[in-house]
Amino acid sequence: MGRAPCCDRTKGLKKGPWTPKEDKLLVDYIQTNGHGSWRLLPKLAGLNRCGKSCRLRWTNYLRPDIKRGPFTSEEQKSIVQLHAIVGNKWSMIAATFPGRTDNEIKNYWNTHLKKQLRRMGLDEPPPGPGRPGCPSARHMARWETARLEAEARLSLLATAASSSSCGAIAATSASSSSSTVDLKTACARPADIFSAPVELGHRGLSSAAR
DNA sequence: AACCCTGTCAACCGCCCATAT
DNA sequence: CATATGGGCGGTTGACAGGGT
Structure with missing residues (x-):
């Protein structure tokens, strides 16, 4: 089947490491509105990122229940x-x-x-x-x-x-x-x-x- | 001090699956 | 039923840090 990339790369969306400012935008948005549609989220949150990237950042790093530190x-x-x-x-x-x-x-x-x-x-x-x-x-x-x-x-x-x-x-x-x-x-x-x-x-x- | 090597980890990419239309 | 779409997963990459020479 396959599918088109979720992100339109012609729009010059930002890639690479997240800045504290971007993190804050994402966290603030999700905490007040929930993530809803990841595809729409970047636009609504004012982020120049792909929705997939936002989801990854949230689930792997910003989620409040993330437990960091060494594995026991x-x-x-x-x-x-x-x-x-x-x-x-x-x-x-x-x-x-x-x-x-x-x-x-x-x-x-x-x-x-x-x-x-x-x-x-x-x-x-x-x-x-x-x-x-x-x-x-x-x-x-x-x-x-x-x-x-x-x-x-x-x-x-x-x-x-x-x-x-x-x-x-x-x-x-x-x-x-x-x-x-x-x-x-x-x-x-x-x-x-x-x-x-x-x-x-x-x-x-x-x-x-x- | 400069260079190289290795280890770590955040982030991206491409694919698959479930669901919606 | 066929196709489109969104979300999620696993593999991989690349930047950075730290240690060794």
């Missing part, structure tokens, strides 16, 4: 486990880490974990249903998204209830103080993560989460 060893373990199952489905993985973005996790994987696993001789664990190019795998991946999002919410509830610092998923993995050992353990038991069935369609759940 529990988060590392969960990322490795989930990656072993779903492959490069960063949005699915990110759904289990409230406050973390797919971009952040993707970067973290590419710059830290990948290297770490390789050094340990584990190389990349074989991805699960997320292999590219396979339609049924894609479909399954969507369903898994729904499942993961449900689990993320359960995890949050469990966290709030038990005042524990790690979520339900992290709690399923063997705990250890050494992150190197943790990663090996994480890779060894990826299948422990999934258990709960999900009854909702992926679209509804996804949009509810967004």
Whole structure:
């Protein structure tokens, strides 16, 4: 099918790093009006940017619930486990880490974990249903998204209830103080993560989460 | 001090999917 | 049913910083 680029490049829209002024315009607009249509947003907010760029900036950086800072060893373990199952489905993985973005996790994987696993001789664990190019795998991946999002919410509830610092998923993995050992353990038991069935369609759940 | 190399991460690009018309 | 559109995702790039020589 394919589609035309969402941004009209003949209009000389600005690219590259965002300025504090642009950030402020975007945040102010979204906080008072909501993002609505991303395509129309730049115009309405007075930004000379493509809507897609605005969405990315908001979801990856400006959103108030973004959690910045280094990944904990529990988060590392969960990322490795989930990656072993779903492959490069960063949005699915990110759904289990409230406050973390797919971009952040993707970067973290590419710059830290990948290297770490390789050094340990584990190389990349074989991805699960997320292999590219396979339609049924894609479909399954969507369903898994729904499942993961449900689990993320359960995890949050469990966290709030038990005042524990790690979520339900992290709690399923063997705990250890050494992150190197943790990663090996994480890779060894990826299948422990999934258990709960999900009854909702992926679209509804996804949009509810967004 | 200058240069090079490497690591990090924000941002862009192209594609796919779901929905609207 | 076919096509157009908008949103979202994963891969990749490029700028910048820090360390080493």
